[in-house]
Amino acid sequence: MKKFSLLFISVLSMSNIIAQDISDAVRYSLDEVQGTARFRAMSGAFGALGGDMSAVSINPAGSAVFNSSHASISLSSLNINNDVNFFNGFNSSSESKIDLNQTGATFVFNNNNENSNWKKFVLSVAYDKTANYEDNWFASGVNTNSIDDYFLAFTQNEDIPFGVLKLPDGEFIEEAYAAIGSNPNYGYGFQQAFLGYWSGIIDPVNLDNNTNDNNIDYVSNIAPGLYSQNYLYASTGYNGKFAFNIATLYKDKLYFGLNLNSHFINYEKFTAFNETNSNEGSVVNNVIFDNSLYTQGSGFSFQLGTIAKLTDELRLGLAYDSPTWYTINEELVQNIDSNNADFDIGYISTIRTIFPDYKLQTPGKVTGSLAYVFGERGLISFDYSRKDFGNIKFKPTSDIIFSSQNNIISDNLKVASTYRVGGEYRYKEFSFRGGYRLEESPYEDEDFYGDLNGFSLGLGYNFGNVKLDLAYDQSDRTVNNQLYSVGLVDAATVDTRNSNITLTLGFSL
Numbered sequence: 277m278k279k280f281s282l283l284f285i286s287v288l289s290m291s292n293i294i295a296q297d298i299s300d301a302v303r304y305s306l307d308e309v310q311g312t313a314r315f316r317a318m319s320g321a322f323g324a325l326g327g328d329m330s331a332v333s334i335n336p337a338g339s340a341v342f343n344s345s346h347a348s349i350s351l352s353s354l355n356i357n358n359d360v361n362f363f364n365g366f367n368s369s370s371e372s373k374i375d376l377n378q379t380g381a382t383f384v385f386n387n388n389n390e391n392s393n394w395k396k397f398v399l400s401v402a403y404d405k406t407a408n409y410e411d412n413w414f415a416s417g418v419n420t421n422s423i424d425d426y427f428l429a430f431t432q433n434e435d436i437p438f439g440v441l442k443l444p445d446g447e448f449i450e451e452a453y454a455a456i457g458s459n460p461n462y463g464y465g466f467q468q469a470f471l472g473y474w475s476g477i478i479d480p481v482n483l484d485n486n487t488n489d490n491n492i493d494y495v496s497n498i499a500p501g502l503y504s505q506n507y508l509y510a511s512t513g514y515n516g517k518f519a520f521n522i523a524t525l526y527k528d529k530l531y532f533g534l535n536l537n538s539h540f541i542n543y544e545k546f547t548a549f550n551e552t553n554s555n556e557g558s559v560v561n562n563v564i565f566d567n568s569l570y571t572q573g574s575g576f577s578f579q580l581g582t583i584a585k586l587t588d589e590l591r592l593g594l595a596y597d598s599p600t601w602y603t604i605n606e607e608l609v610q611n612i613d614s615n616n617a618d619f620d621i622g623y624i625s626t627i628r629t630i631f632p633d634y635k636l637q638t639p640g641k642v643t644g645s646l647a648y649v650f651g652e653r654g655l656i657s658f659d660y661s662r663k664d665f666g667n668i669k670f671k672p673t674s675d676i677i678f679s680s681q682n683n684i685i686s687d688n689l690k691v692a693s694t695y696r697v698g699g700e701y702r703y704k705e706f707s708f709r710g711g712y713r714l715e716e717s718p719y720e721d722e723d724f725y726g727d728l729n730g731f732s733l734g735l736g737y738n739f740g741n742v743k744l745d746l747a748y749d750q751s752d753r754t755v756n757n758q759l760y761s762v763g764l765v766d767a768a769t770v771d772t773r774n775s776n777i778t779l780t781l782g783f784s785l
Contacts, residue, residue, distance in 0.1 A: 297761050298685055301668045302718055302725075303409075304515065304541060304573070304602065305638040307694075309713065309730070310405045311378045312350050313745035313780035317734020318698025319711025321657040323645025324583055324593030326531065329380040329402050329782075332521050334643060334659070335581035335595040336533030339400045340523035345383045345785035352377035352778040354408060362507070362768040363417030371412050375514075377778060378404050381785065382521075393527045400521035407515035409543050415507045415759075415768035422503050423551050423563050424496035426763035427472025430465040431494045433762070438480040439489025440466055441473045449474060449620050450627055457629050467610075467629075469494075476616025477560055497616060498563075501555030506548075507759055507768065513543035513571075519579075531583040539600055541573035549759065559616050566611040573604035573636075583645075593645030593659075599667075602636040634678075635671035639663050654701040661696075665689035665718035692716040698732075707736035709747070724767075726754040743782040750775040 309320040311330025322331035326338025329348045353374045360367045380402025387395055430436065440462060443452050456462045456470055472478040473494075481493040516539070523533035549565040581595035608629045613621060640663070647657040666689045670678040698711035715728040730751030737744050751774050756767035 297681060298688060299761075300571075301636065301638075301670070301681075301685055302665065302689070303407075303543075304600075304604075304636060305663075305665060305668055305718070306407060307641075308407050309696075309732075309749065309751075310352075310408070312348055312782070313734055313747035313778040314700075314707075314709065314736060316749045316776065316778050317709035317711060317732050317736075317745070317747035318657065318700060319696045319713040319730065319732045319749065321645070321659045321696040321698035321711055321713075323581075323595055323643050323657075323659040324591040324647035325645075325655065325657050326583060329382065329400075330378055330404055332380070332382075332400055332402055332533070332535065333404050333406075333517070333519060335583060335593050335645065336519075336521050336535040336579050337523050337531035337581040337583045337593070337595075339382045339398045339521050339533060340396065340525045340531040341583070342382050342384050342398065345381070346782065347381035347785055348379065348780055348782035349376075350378040350778055350780040351375070352776050354410060355775045356411060357773045357775075358411070358413040359771040360413050360415045360768050362415035362505075362766075363419055365415065365417030367414045367416060369413050371410060373410055375405070378402070378780070380404075380519075383785070395525040395528055398521070398523040398533075400519070400523070402519045402521065404517050404519070405514050406517050406539075409511050409513040409515070411509065411511045411772075413509050413768075413770055415505075415509075417505060419503050419505050419766060420501075421764055421766055422496070422498045422553070423505075423549065423565060423764055424472075424477050424498045424560075426760050427468060427478050428494060428496060429763035430468045430472075431478065431492070434465045434469075435492045436466055436469045437489055438491040441470050442489070449618065453627055454629075464629075471610065471612050471621075474618045474621050475563070475612045475614045476618070477563065477614060497559040498553065499555040499558035501553060501558070503551050503553045503555075506550045508548040509545075509757070510547075511543065511545040513541070515539065515541050515543075529585045531585075533579075533581045535579035535581075537577045537579065537600075539573075539575035539577065539602065541571060541575075541602070541604065543569075543571040545569045545571075560614050563614045564612065568609040570607045571604060572606075573602045575600045575602035575636075577601070589649050589651075591645075591647045591649065593643070593647070595643045595645075597641040597643070599640045600638045602638070603633055604636055605633045606631045637667075637669045637671060639665055639667040652702060654699065656699045657697070659694075659696040661694040662691060663694075663718075664691045666691070688720055689718050690720050692718045705738045707734075707738070707745075709734035709736065711749075713751075724756050728753040741784045743780075745778075745780040745782070747778045747780075748776070749778075 315330035323335045326341030331338035382400040518538045519535045551563045577600040584592045643661040645659045649655045666686045694715045696713040711732040719725040732749035734747035
């Protein structure tokens with residue numbers, strides 16, 4: 277084989293199978309408690325309260341609770357701790373990061389016409405980080421299943437003719453990989469079989485005597501037995517939202533609001549897999565398989581909300597979040613090697629596969645809220661949200677691959693509820709806060725993807741026109757992370773604990 281001289285090639289792939297799966301759909305549909313320190317200190321239970329910049333992200337009527345124009349900015353320190361179990365192996369990891377969590381401003385325009393029932397109008401703009409994708413964990417253990425299952429799965433699912441995997445005279449491995457990805461009749465699954473063959477992991481049946489390019493049967497060059505496996509997962513990025521808000525107060529009793537939201541996704545994921553074995557008769561004893569995925573997206577949603585002041589103390593809130601309609605683009609870089617690989621296979625890492633843009637519709641959400649205010653002394657608040665994750669859809673739904681993924685989503689995801697409760701006690705200029713939240717698993721199989729439990733604490737000080745708030749919140753969730761979506765689907769059990777310290781500076785304008 278001749279080495280391909282170019283250092284970097286991009287190829288537009290016609291296949292959609294790599295990026296669009298259920299785990300990605302769930303990732304971009306989850307909400308996290310992000311925002312101001314006061315908001316986080318009460319676990320986000322602000323749907324009937326308002327009067328906080330991040331409360332606007334729950335119920336857009338909340339901005340009309342402000343008596344004067346207001347602005348805030350928040351910094352947060354995130355710490356992630358993962359405990360990972362994979363067969364007989366146990367590993368721990370931790371990571372920390374400081375970033376801008378929230379900023380925004382509300383402009384209040386009071387109506388000086390005393391005869392009007394509309395007491396004020398409010399315009400707001402706010403940025404909130406709705407999800408943080410920082411994560412890093414490592415799994416190691418001894419498995420009875422091998423990476424060969426991954427590559428064989430594609431040959432079995434797609435009946436891949438051996439002739440497609442061959443190199444025409446004078447063609448480079450990189451060129452063939454690119455051509456397969458860009459061919460509308462082949463795509464990603466064929467590319468994976470191509471990697472499996474040229475890395476020496478799989479071969480067509482009776483390779484030495486095989487002259488039939490239509491052969492679709494393959495065997496592994498890895499003998500049965502035990503396999504020592506290491507798997508590194510590292511991701512970074514975030515999901516952010518800009519909210520443009522308008523709200524009003526009617527008769528000092530009813531607050532109404534509307535948000536128009538612009539969403540954006542920036543996500544990168546790197547996985548590194550290594551497998552070794554000393555099994556008798558095994559041609560392949562060592563495999564390295566790396567994948568880097570780069571995702572960017574933008575989307576739109578809207579929110580409608582109202583808060584009813586039933587008495588001076590009791591408030592009721594109701595909000596509707598529309599689905600978010602995303603357009604997402606992704607790029608993939610793969611690298612594979614083994615002790616039986618073709619000499620030039622390592623150069624496949626110079627190929628960046630660019631997938632066509634696709635559409636993702638996340639589920640809508642309804643939130644009901646109740647709050648009781650004890651005058652100037654404090655308050656208690658409760659929020660309940662309901663979201664049907666089975667309504668997630670890849671579009672266009674007429675696409676065969678999208679239709680298949682949508683069926684998997686509807687079969688495996690369910691309606692999930694979120695419960696949040698928070699309280700605040702005021703003593704002179706000090707405010708003491710606390711909260712708890714429970715987010716149900718979006719999966720039918722809750723052993724696969726567990727519920728999230730979290731608590732929060734906070735302290736605030738009112739200087740007059742300036743307020744300084746500090747919060748600590750922590751959440752725990754257990755997830756069984758499959759190494760791959762097909763073939764080698766063994767999972768590493770990851771117990772994740774996220775903790776945050778948030779500092780917010782707020783001031784009246």
